[in-house]
Each structure stands twice: as structure tokens, then as C-alpha cells.
Amino acid sequence: MxxxxxxxxxxxxxxxxIGNGNRYGKKDYYASGNDIVVLDTRKFTSLLDARQIDRYCEFLGNGRDELQDFLQRNPDMRRLAEKSVAYRVESPLAKARRGAIQYYDVWEFVKDPYGxxxxxxxxxxxxxxxxxxxxxxxxxxxxxxxxxxxxxxxxxxxxxxxxxxxxxxxxxxxxxxxxxxxxxxxxxxxxxxxxxxxxxxxxxxxxxxxxxxxxxxxxxxxxxxxxxxxxxxxxxxxxxxxxxxxxxxxxxxxxxxxxxxxxxxxxxxxxxxxxxxxxxxxxxxxxxxxxxxxxxxxxxxxxVASDGLCQYVVQSGPLAGRRCRNQAIDGTGYCRTHQEYAGKQSASAxxxxxxxxxxxxxxxxxxxxxxxxxxxxxxxxxxxxxKQFPSRIDRSRHEALWREVEQAGFQPRPFSARFKKNGRLAKAKDDHRHWQDEQLGVAPHTMKxxxxxxxxxxxxxxxxxxxxx
Structure with missing residues (x-):
């Protein structure tokens, strides 16, 4: 062996x-310039007095409210939030067509016990x-x-x-x-x-x-x-x-x-x-x-292998895993100090x-x-x-689409149209179009x-x- x-x-x-299964909601982060600020909730709540706790609990119970708006209405708590930053993400949030910042749930990256x-x-x-x-x-x-x-x-x-x-x-x-x-x-x-x-x-x-x-x-x-x-x-x-x-x-x-x-x-x-x-x-x-x-x-x-530097990797001590920064001798891949390792350490393409x-x-x-x-x-x-993402169609509104899916050899599933509060149609089909994959020449027909x-x-x-x- x-x-x-x-x-x-x-x-x-x-x-x-690489997710840890958790999500940040719109009450967990806010925008600050071009940065995204993730709130350390535990530290933040430890800084609040009794009245502020009541306001914060009321905010958490309001499903429509966002942390950004809440902090703007409560400048005293905004100052405490700025002292309770878990970390900042240097990327702007997406904006709607009219310029408003969009807040959605965010799948969290896996982290160690130290964050x-x-x-x-x-x-x-x-x-x-x-x-x-x-x-x-x-x-x-x-x-x-x-x-x-x-x-x-x-x-x-x-x-x-x-x-x-x-x-x-x-x-x-x-x-x-x-x-x-x-x-x-x-x-x-x-x-x-x-x-x-x-x-x-x-x-x-x-x-x-x-x-x-x-x-x-x-x-x-x-x-x-x-x-x-x-x-x-x-x-x-x-x-x-x-x-x-x-x-x-x-x-x-x-x-x-x-x-x-x-x-x-x-x-x-x-x-x-x-x-x-x-x-x-x-x-x-x-x-x-x-x-x-x-x-x-x-x-x-x-x-890594074509940057002209020595390919030796430190094996132990506080610098373990780091490469030597000396210039490599032509054709060897290693500096003069580490020539003995030529052929012993190898780098793939x-x-x-x-x-x-x-x-x-x-x-x-x-x-x-x-x-x-x-x-x-x-x-x-x-x-x-x-099979995983079938076409769901309100047949009364999309009869032609229903027949087209059937003609392609697939069976669409019934879907009931959904409406907004003002009565306008919101959605009448849920169609990932996998019935078209063969026609388009690639399955799936979208790239991530x-x-x-x-x-x-x-x-x-x-x-x-x-x-x-």
C-alpha cells in the first residue's frame, strides 16, 4: 500500500x-452604498433597550417590511446596526426597472464556527x-x-x-x-x-x-x-x-x-x-x-505553471502550502535553491x-x-x-400551447390562472419548455x-x- x-x-x-442550507431574508441585510451589510442579529439585539426591542419585534412580525426601510425610520437603531455588522459583501444589489433596490432571500455560503x-x-x-x-x-x-x-x-x-x-x-x-x-x-x-x-x-x-x-x-x-x-x-x-x-x-x-x-x-x-x-x-x-x-x-x-516562478511548494511549518517566489531556471520549473525537487513535485496541466x-x-x-x-x-x-419540471397550463387561456405540447409527445398538466389583488392576470402557465429540447437540439436548453x-x-x-x- x-x-x-x-x-x-x-x-x-x-x-x-456551496450552501449550508440557510437563507438570509430581507430582514437580515441592507444596502450601504455599493456594499451589502449582513447584520449580526445576536450582537444587535444585545445593544437594544426595552423600547427598541419592542420596535424590532414589531418589525420582524411585519412580513412586508425590509431592514433597509426599518433602519431609515429608526436612526437610533441604524447607529446600533452599524456597530453590529457581521460582514460586508462588496457587490451591489440588483435594482428594478424604476431604480428601486430589490431584496430577496439569499442562500448562504457555508462557513466555519468563526464565520x-x-x-x-x-x-x-x-x-x-x-x-x-x-x-x-x-x-x-x-x-x-x-x-x-x-x-x-x-x-x-x-x-x-x-x-x-x-x-x-x-x-x-x-x-x-x-x-x-x-x-x-x-x-x-x-x-x-x-x-x-x-x-x-x-x-x-x-x-x-x-x-x-x-x-x-x-x-x-x-x-x-x-x-x-x-x-x-x-x-x-x-x-x-x-x-x-x-x-x-x-x-x-x-x-x-x-x-x-x-x-x-x-x-x-x-x-x-x-x-x-x-x-x-x-x-x-x-x-x-x-x-x-x-x-x-x-x-x-x-x-500557475507558466508564470516563470519556482514551482516548489513548502511542505511544513507556517508557510506550508505556499509556493516559492524565486524565479525559475529556464526549462526546469524550479529556482536554483530547489533544483533537487525537479521531477519530484509535479504540476498537471x-x-x-x-x-x-x-x-x-x-x-x-x-x-x-x-x-x-x-x-x-x-x-x-x-x-x-x-418529468421533474412538467408544463402546467391553464387550458382555457392557452389552448394552442396545450395542443403543441401534446403534439411533441408530452402530457401537460392543468394549471389555474392566478390573479393580482387588483384583478389583473398574474400567471396562466408554468412552462419550462423541456418539451422543446429535442427541437432546439440541446437538453436542457438553458445554461446556468x-x-x-x-x-x-x-x-x-x-x-x-x-x-x-
């Missing part, structure tokens, strides 16, 4: 969200596991038979037919000869540590944005002149995320016993890089190619990966790899997505972006370099 140690160095090219954001090792290991599984499926045609058998047994549950495939891929080690029912998951041989604490200054509030594919005629949207945005939809979903350009490092330990169970895959630095590169190539060919890419900005994105929540369906699942042709993939994935300030970025996109340590 041998153990290999690697360092995975990420740089966020788009915002990365510092960090990247859990479990999130990185999940990304690696998905990439390894996708590589396996691309090379194993028998997995399609397991998928078809699972669908045949449970045709109503097309979202989770993966139990047999997961067993084939990962439940391979049988530690007991006497009891063959005992099976270990071979990913136990891969350990990923949490990252070091990051800074709250690394956080932004990212607004969800769905970008339409380049072949989408967008004929479902009303023409409202210059106010109509035909390239995508802004959604009132916010995620607290790492901003573009943040550097994150996690340590990975691989027990080489896993190599015996991975046909053709060796999880060394080059092997991990190759697995992730193949996953990205598949994603790019089967999904990204159907979208016009937006320009990305604000990412430093400087390749830079690869693109997608990390965290809110990323595309294709980055979180592997079902697309089960199908040999694009037509098969489109047919299967569109139906999986429609997000908006920070006035810039759009692909959600979860990172560049990654793997180093042996």
Missing part, C-alpha cells in the same frame, strides 16, 4: 456557491466522483443495459435509476469472503480535506440567470420593445458565492489500492487531470457548443471544472454519458427533465449563469491545477 498526496489549486472563473467561508472537502470529492463515474460510463457500454433495466422496472421514476450503475462503478471491494453482501465503496480510498478559511471579502451575492441556447428562437417571450431580454431570463434567486478570481486550495490523499478497481484510470496528478479534462470535453461537446459564450471578466486566471451548487445539469449528472448518439441523449434527458453587479458569469466555473506534494 502506498499513499499519494496532491494539492488541488482552484481559481474561480465564475461565482462558486469564515471555506470550501468543504466533501464538495470537491463529489466533483471528482462525478467525473470518475462519467469516465467509466463512457467506456462501459453495459451500463446502458443496467439503466434500461432500471427504467423498465420503475418507469415512473426516471430521475433516479442509478443504483445498479453506482454499484457497478464503486461498490467493488468485498472485505468479507464469508459474507459477499458486504461491499465497500472504493472512494473510501480518496480523502479530501477542507480548504483553509477564506475571507468574507471573497463573497458576493450572485443572481441566477438562465441563458438560452443559440438555436432558441425565444418565441415564447412577449415583444416589449427595448425592455425585452431575448438572450436569457433573470430569476429572483440569489446565492452567496465566492467571487470570480478567488484562489482556493484543498489537499487530497489517494490510497493506491483504488487503482486496482479503476479500469485504465490511475489517480495520480496526471490521472486526476485527465479524468477532469475528459469530463469537460464531453460537457463542451454535448452542451457548451450549443450556446454563444458570454465574455467573462474579473478573473485573474494566471496559469490547467483544466476547467465546475464546482458547487447552481451549476448545469450536465455538470451534476452523468446520465448523458449512457447514450451513444446525440439523438438518444436528447430524447432521454428531455424526458427526465420534463449568474449576475454580479452588471456582469454575467458561468456559475461554478473554475480553473484547476493539480500538484504532487
Amino acid at each position: 502506498a499513499v499519494r498526496h496532491y494539492r488541488l489549486e482552484f481559481e474561480t472563473a465564475g461565482p462558486v456557491h 469564515n467561508p471555506y470550501v468543504p472537502g466533501s464538495s470537491v470529492k463529489g466533483m471528482l466522483r462525478t467525473a470518475i463515474l462519467l469516465n467509466m460510463l463512457l467506456d462501459d457500454e453495459d451500463c446502458r443495459k443496467l439503466y434500461d433495466a432500471a427504467i423498465e422496472q420503475r418507469p415512473s421514476d426516471v430521475r433516479n435509476p442509478d443504483a445498479a450503475i453506482m454499484k457497478r462503478a464503486f461498490f467493488k471491494e468485498r472485505p468479507s469472503k464469508d459474507d459477499p453482501s458486504i461491499v465497500n465503496d472504493i472512494m473510501k480510498y480518496v480523502s479530501v480535506a477542507d480548504s483553509e478559511p477564506l475571507l468574507t471579502a471573497d463573497l458576493v451575492f450572485a443572481k441566477k440567470y438562465d441563458r438560452f441556447s443559440k438555436n432558441d428562437p425565444v418565441d415564447h417571450k412577449h415583444d416589449m420593445g427595448r425592455l425585452t431580454l431575448l438572450e436569457g431570463n433573470e430569476l429572483n434567486v440569489y446565492r452567496e458565492s465566492l467571487r470570480p478570481g478567488v484562489e482556493v486550495a484543498v489537499d487530497v490523499t489517494v490510497d493506491d489500492r483504488i487503482d486496482g478497481y479503476l479500469d485504465g484510470i490511475t489517480l495520480d496528478a496526471q490521472g486526476i487531470s485527465s479524468v477532469l479534462q475528459r469530463a469537460f470535453d464531453f460537457y463542451s461537446e454535448s452542451f457548451l457548443s450549443h450556446f454563444n459564450q458570454l465574455e467573462e471578466s474579473d478573473s485573474k486566471a494566471s496559469p 490547467e483544466v476547467v471544472c465546475y464546482l458547487g451548487g447552481g451549476v448545469d445539469f450536465m455538470n451534476k449528472t452523468v446520465v448523458s454519458a449512457l447514450f451513444g448518439t446525440e439523438d438518444e441523449r436528447l430524447h432521454a434527458v428531455s424526458r427526465i427533465l420534463y 449563469y449568474c449576475i454580479v453587479g452588471n456582469k454575467k458569469y458561468p456559475m461554478g466555473k473554475c480553473t484547476l491545477r493539480i500538484k504532487e506534494v
Whole structure:
């Protein structure tokens, strides 16, 4: 048995969200110039007197009120709030068309007990596991038979037919000869540590944005002149995320016993890089190619191995994990002091990966790899997505749309029109249009972006370099 140690160095090219399951509401934060201020509620309430507590409780019970307005009406409590700042997020909140700031619930980023954001090792290991599984499926045609058998047994549950495939891929080690029912998951041989604490200054509030594919005629949207945005939809979903350009490092330990169970895959630095590169190539060919890419900005994105500096990574002491800052000798990658390490520490080529929540369906699942042709993939994935997000239509108002969905081979579901308090129609359908995926040539037909300030970025996109340590 041998153990290999690697360092995975990420740089966020788009915002990365890893949630803790909690949300900030409009009573938990307020705008201050171009900053978002998150209130330390416990500290704030400890500073209030009895009358102020009564006013604050009344405010909390009023569902329509926002913290921003409450503090403006109560300047004495505004001063106390300024002394009770948990942290500031340097990104402006989105504004409505008339200029008013919009407050919505925000999914919170995971933090340590001291309030510092960090990247859990479990999130990185999940990304690696998905990439390894996708590589396996691309090379194993028998997995399609397991998928078809699972669908045949449970045709109503097309979202989770993966139990047999997961067993084939990962439940391979049988530690007991006497009891063959005992099976270990071979990913136990891969350990990923949490990252070091990051800074709250690394956080932004990212607004969800769905970008339409380049072949989408967008004929479902009303023409409202210059106010109509035909390239995508802004959604009132916010995620607290790492901003573009943040550097994150996690340590990975691989027990080489896993190599015996991975046909053709060796999880060394080059092997991990190759697995992730193949996953990205598949994603790019089967999904990204159907979208016009937006320009990305604000990412430093400087390749670690080509910056001309020594590649030596400090192994111990207070500077452990940091690179030497000396100039490398031409062609070696190491400075004169660290020439002895040339060939012992290695850096993989830079690869693109997608990390965290809110990323595309294709980055979180592997079902697309089960199908040999694009037509098969489109047919299967569109139906999986429609099962999860069916078209709901008020037939009395959208009879033509109802018939169009049926003609495409899908069954729409009834929907009762909703009205505003003034009697005006608010909504008469809930249509994610997955019945059109095959026609548009890509499933799903939207790509997950997000908006920070006035810039759009692909959600979860990172560049990654793997180093042996």
C-alpha cells in the first residue's frame, strides 16, 4: 500500500456557491452604498433597550417590511446596526426597472464556527466522483443495459435509476469472503480535506440567470420593445458565492489500492487531470457548443505553471502550502535553491471544472454519458427533465400551447390562472419548455449563469491545477 498526496489549486472563473442550507431574508441585510451589510442579529439585539426591542419585534412580525426601510425610520437603531455588522459583501444589489433596490432571500455560503467561508472537502470529492463515474460510463457500454433495466422496472421514476450503475462503478471491494453482501465503496480510498478559511471579502451575492441556447428562437417571450431580454431570463434567486478570481486550495490523499478497481484510470496528478479534462470535453461537446459564450471578466486566471516562478511548494511549518517566489531556471520549473525537487513535485496541466451548487445539469449528472448518439441523449434527458419540471397550463387561456405540447409527445398538466389583488392576470402557465429540447437540439436548453453587479458569469466555473506534494 502506498499513499499519494496532491494539492488541488482552484481559481474561480465564475461565482462558486456551496450552501449550508440557510437563507438570509430581507430582514437580515441592507444596502450601504455599493456594499451589502449582513447584520449580526445576536450582537444587535444585545445593544437594544426595552423600547427598541419592542420596535424590532414589531418589525420582524411585519412580513412586508425590509431592514433597509426599518433602519431609515429608526436612526437610533441604524447607529446600533452599524456597530453590529457581521460582514460586508462588496457587490451591489440588483435594482428594478424604476431604480428601486430589490431584496430577496439569499442562500448562504457555508462557513466555519468563526464565520469564515471555506470550501468543504466533501464538495470537491463529489466533483471528482462525478467525473470518475462519467469516465467509466463512457467506456462501459453495459451500463446502458443496467439503466434500461432500471427504467423498465420503475418507469415512473426516471430521475433516479442509478443504483445498479453506482454499484457497478464503486461498490467493488468485498472485505468479507464469508459474507459477499458486504461491499465497500472504493472512494473510501480518496480523502479530501477542507480548504483553509477564506475571507468574507471573497463573497458576493450572485443572481441566477438562465441563458438560452443559440438555436432558441425565444418565441415564447412577449415583444416589449427595448425592455425585452431575448438572450436569457433573470430569476429572483440569489446565492452567496465566492467571487470570480478567488484562489482556493484543498489537499487530497489517494490510497493506491483504488487503482486496482479503476479500469485504465490511475489517480495520480496526471490521472486526476485527465479524468477532469475528459469530463469537460464531453460537457463542451454535448452542451457548451450549443450556446454563444458570454465574455467573462474579473478573473485573474494566471496559469500557475507558466508564470516563470519556482514551482516548489513548502511542505511544513507556517508557510506550508505556499509556493516559492524565486524565479525559475529556464526549462526546469524550479529556482536554483530547489533544483533537487525537479521531477519530484509535479504540476498537471490547467483544466476547467465546475464546482458547487447552481451549476448545469450536465455538470451534476452523468446520465448523458449512457447514450451513444446525440439523438438518444436528447430524447432521454428531455424526458427526465420534463418529468421533474412538467408544463402546467391553464387550458382555457392557452389552448394552442396545450395542443403543441401534446403534439411533441408530452402530457401537460392543468394549471389555474392566478390573479393580482387588483384583478389583473398574474400567471396562466408554468412552462419550462423541456418539451422543446429535442427541437432546439440541446437538453436542457438553458445554461446556468449568474449576475454580479452588471456582469454575467458561468456559475461554478473554475480553473484547476493539480500538484504532487
